[in-house]
Structures are given as C-alpha cells and as structure tokens.
Amino acid sequence: MTQKFIPYGRQSIDQDDIEAIVKVLKSDYLTTGPAVNEFEGLLADKTNSNYAIVCNSGTAALHMAAHAIGLSENDAAIVPSVTFLASANAMTFTGAKVIFADCDPATGLMTKDHLENAILRAKKAGLCPKVVVPVHLAGQLCDMEAISKVARREGMFVIEDACHAIGTTYGPNLEHVAGDCKWSDLTAFSFHPVKTIAMGEGGAVTTNSSDFAKKLELFRNHGITRKPEEFISEDTGKDRSGEWGSWYYEMSEPGYNYRASDIQCALGSSQLKKLDMFAAKRRELREKYYSLENSLPEGIRLANRVPNCSPCPHLMIALFDNDFLGKGRNHVMEKLKNDGIGTQVHYIPVHLQPYYRTQTVGVDFSGTLSFYNSCLSLPIYTSMSPRDIEVVVSSLKNL
Structure with missing residues (x-):
C-alpha cells in the first residue's frame, strides 16, 4: 500500500488561484463582469485564435458550436463513439441525427477513413452529413488536415472537441496549437477540475470567424443583444430624446443561459497563466511512463503516440490484452485501488448507450470495441512526481 492515494486525475490549485477568486468576491461583479473579458482575451492569445467565447461547461461549448453552424433536425453529425456523452448529446440537442464513427484501436482516435465510412452510412440512410x-482523446490530436480535407470535399463543417487538449501543439514543426482552428471552424474546450485548466465547471469555444463569434455570444445569453447597431425595433427602446435607452436590449432568437461567472473566469485566468508550466510537467510525466513501458508485464502497453503532435496529456491510457491478463477489468482496478492507485475507463462507447444503441445495429465498430475492452486510464496530473509513476508501474508489474 502506498503512503498516499494517487487518483487518476485532479486539479492543481495554489495560492494565486485562491487570491484571484477572493479578489472577485470582494469586487462589484460576481458575474458578467471584467473577469470574463480577461479570460477570453487570455484564451484567444493562448490558442492563437481570433475569438474565444467562454461558457459554463464543455457541453455548453459543444452545443453553442453546433448552433453556430446552424445544425438542425435535417442534418447528420458524425461523432466518434470513443468520447464522453456530451460530444454526441450536444449535437442531438439541435435535433440532428448522430452518426457514430469507429476509431484506431491503438489510440482511440478517429481517422479520415473512419470519417469516410460514416459519411457513406449517413448518405445510405438518406441523411445529409453537415458536421464532423x-x-x-487524452490530449492527442486527430489528423486534422486529413479529416478537414474530407469534410470540405463534402461541404461539411468541422467542430473540434478539444476538451482534453488545451495546451497541445501540433504540425510538422509543432507550429500550431489546439484551438487555433487551422483545420476547423470552431473548437470546444472543457475546464472541469480533472482537465489541465480548472474552472470548477467551465468551457469555451474558439473560432476565427466573426460571424460565428457573434452567434456564440448571443446563444450563451438568451439570444440577447445590447448593441444599438443590431437593434431592429424603431421606437420600443428609445428615450424621449430619441436615443436608445441604456436599459434596452433585444432578443433576436431564443438562447440559453450558458454564461460563465466572474468567479469561474478569475480562476480560469489564473490557471491559464500557468498553462505552459502545467503542459511541461504533464509532458514530463507522460515521457516517464513511456520510458518505463518496456518494463511493463507482457500484455500491458501504453496507447500509441501519434506523429506531429506534442500533447498536453489529460489522460494516460494503458491497453491490456486478454481481458486484462485473464483477470477482468474490475479485478485489475480493485487491485490497483488497494495499492493506492486510482484508475478510470475512458470511455464506454457512446453507440452502446441505450438511447443510441438502436441506431447502430449491424455497424462494424471493431476498433472502438477493441479499444474499450482493453483501455484503462492511469494517473497523470500536474502535482504528480516521477516517483509516483514508478509506484504505478510497480503496481502494474505486481498484477
């Protein structure tokens, strides 16, 4: 038994973060104040994007992005089955039909071939694929250039689900950063506590389109605008002087209350200022795992690394052969827990969930099922030490 419990992930909060929150609590604004604008500016800078629109969760971010492209009940959205429910549900919220894609069993990532297959299935079902x-997954980027080329050929939008990937760099010379929308229209992020950047709950969408940014801002705040240049009414909100009233707003379309508070954004800004340090530490820990991979027992390996990508790893995924060495996943997880090591499964394939299951009968998801039946997320978080990883690997050896 280890001296301490090592969870699979946890937030990293220090005195700077606490002071940032206290400062907001003592200010005049707890929500819709200057901390929101500060966070959005910092995030746009960190992601090299033109616009960053913050919201209250990664799920909201995905829903906002789906709305921005005009996804509706007449459309199909292609989503990999290896993901959290929100990736599919956020598309379903619009009325669109979700078509699930398979994945590479060694990485859990969708490829252009999986996209091509899903497009064919959508068309055979008489559906119009509008977005992929x-x-x-885990901070590793899909081959966005290849996926984007297929999507553009089909006239589709691309929404990146980068909820795991804040701080990841990619490209032949690692010249791009997740969220820059080089090969997409919009990118969604999550700032849940187990992610690299924590806001308690929080999310954001980045884009380089001013039109999308406007739609995102409206949708997260009930569809309300307070900008006179966007008003339609001729006299409803005008003072007797003929000027628009300072109290006046208009709703051009229904929206949601997806706003993030100044409390969340103050924490988010404090965390974002440490992103480079967080990413460097997580990369160091990831490399420590891979340096010890050859010492793992036969039948246990780490998920493959993808080329031209330096992830800021949210997860460290191991793959087990032969139904977890013939012992079953429950046994392995319980044994590691008894050794003081927390693990988790990312993810139960979404196409197997009761709500979606009837839509995927007869479809080949062999890569997805292979990945799901062998995957287990090992601990990785900023405050871990290399020694902690040695403890994890030692426990794996004892299985």
Missing part, C-alpha cells in the same frame, strides 16, 4: 466532431 473529431475528439482529441
């Missing part, structure tokens, strides 16, 4: 949602 590549999911950057």
Whole structure:
C-alpha cells in the first residue's frame, strides 16, 4: 500500500488561484463582469485564435458550436463513439441525427477513413452529413488536415472537441496549437477540475470567424443583444430624446443561459497563466511512463503516440490484452485501488448507450470495441512526481 492515494486525475490549485477568486468576491461583479473579458482575451492569445467565447461547461461549448453552424433536425453529425456523452448529446440537442464513427484501436482516435465510412452510412440512410466532431482523446490530436480535407470535399463543417487538449501543439514543426482552428471552424474546450485548466465547471469555444463569434455570444445569453447597431425595433427602446435607452436590449432568437461567472473566469485566468508550466510537467510525466513501458508485464502497453503532435496529456491510457491478463477489468482496478492507485475507463462507447444503441445495429465498430475492452486510464496530473509513476508501474508489474 502506498503512503498516499494517487487518483487518476485532479486539479492543481495554489495560492494565486485562491487570491484571484477572493479578489472577485470582494469586487462589484460576481458575474458578467471584467473577469470574463480577461479570460477570453487570455484564451484567444493562448490558442492563437481570433475569438474565444467562454461558457459554463464543455457541453455548453459543444452545443453553442453546433448552433453556430446552424445544425438542425435535417442534418447528420458524425461523432466518434470513443468520447464522453456530451460530444454526441450536444449535437442531438439541435435535433440532428448522430452518426457514430469507429476509431484506431491503438489510440482511440478517429481517422479520415473512419470519417469516410460514416459519411457513406449517413448518405445510405438518406441523411445529409453537415458536421464532423473529431475528439482529441487524452490530449492527442486527430489528423486534422486529413479529416478537414474530407469534410470540405463534402461541404461539411468541422467542430473540434478539444476538451482534453488545451495546451497541445501540433504540425510538422509543432507550429500550431489546439484551438487555433487551422483545420476547423470552431473548437470546444472543457475546464472541469480533472482537465489541465480548472474552472470548477467551465468551457469555451474558439473560432476565427466573426460571424460565428457573434452567434456564440448571443446563444450563451438568451439570444440577447445590447448593441444599438443590431437593434431592429424603431421606437420600443428609445428615450424621449430619441436615443436608445441604456436599459434596452433585444432578443433576436431564443438562447440559453450558458454564461460563465466572474468567479469561474478569475480562476480560469489564473490557471491559464500557468498553462505552459502545467503542459511541461504533464509532458514530463507522460515521457516517464513511456520510458518505463518496456518494463511493463507482457500484455500491458501504453496507447500509441501519434506523429506531429506534442500533447498536453489529460489522460494516460494503458491497453491490456486478454481481458486484462485473464483477470477482468474490475479485478485489475480493485487491485490497483488497494495499492493506492486510482484508475478510470475512458470511455464506454457512446453507440452502446441505450438511447443510441438502436441506431447502430449491424455497424462494424471493431476498433472502438477493441479499444474499450482493453483501455484503462492511469494517473497523470500536474502535482504528480516521477516517483509516483514508478509506484504505478510497480503496481502494474505486481498484477
């Protein structure tokens, strides 16, 4: 038994973060104040994007992005089955039909071939595929250039689900960063506590389109605008002087209350300022795992690394052969827990969920099922030490 419990993930909060929150609590604004604008500016800078629109969760971010492209009940959205429910559900919220894609069993990532297959299935079902949602599992990016080329050929939008990938760099010279929308229209992020950047709950969408940014801002705040240049009414909100009233707003379409508070954004800004340090530490820990991979027992290996990508790893996924060495996943997870090591499964394939299951009968998801039946997320988080990883690997050896 280890001296401490090592969870699979946890937030990293220090005194700077606490002071940032206290400062907001003592200010005049707890929500819809200057901390929101500060966070959005910092995030746009960190992602090299033109616009960053913050919201209250990664799920909201995905829903906002789906709305921005005009996804509706007449459309199909292609989503990999290896992801959290939100990637599919956010598309379903619009009335669109979700078509699930398979994945590479060694990485859990969707490829262009999986996208091509899903497009064919959508068309055979008489559906119009309007968007693809590549999911950057564990912080590793899908081959966005290849996926984007297929999507553009089909006249589809691309929404990146980068909820795991804040801080990841990619490209032949690692010259791009997740969220820059080089090969997409919009990118969604999550800032849940187990992610690299924590806001308690929080999310954001980045884009380089001013039109999309406007739609995102409206949708997260009930569809309300307070900008006179966007008003339609001729006299409803005008003072007797003929000027628009300072109190006046208009709703051009229904929206949601997806706003993030100043409290969340103050924490988010404090965390974002440490993103480079967080990413460097997580990369160091990831490399420590891979340096010890050859010492793992036969039948246990780490998920494959993808080329031209330096992930800021949210997860460290191991793959087990032969139904977890013939012992079953429950046994392995319980044994590691008894050794003081927390693990988790990412993810139960979404196409197997009761709500979606009837839509995928007879479809080949062999890559997805192979990945699901062998995957287990090992601990990785900023405050871990290399020694902690040695403890994890030692426990794996004892299985």
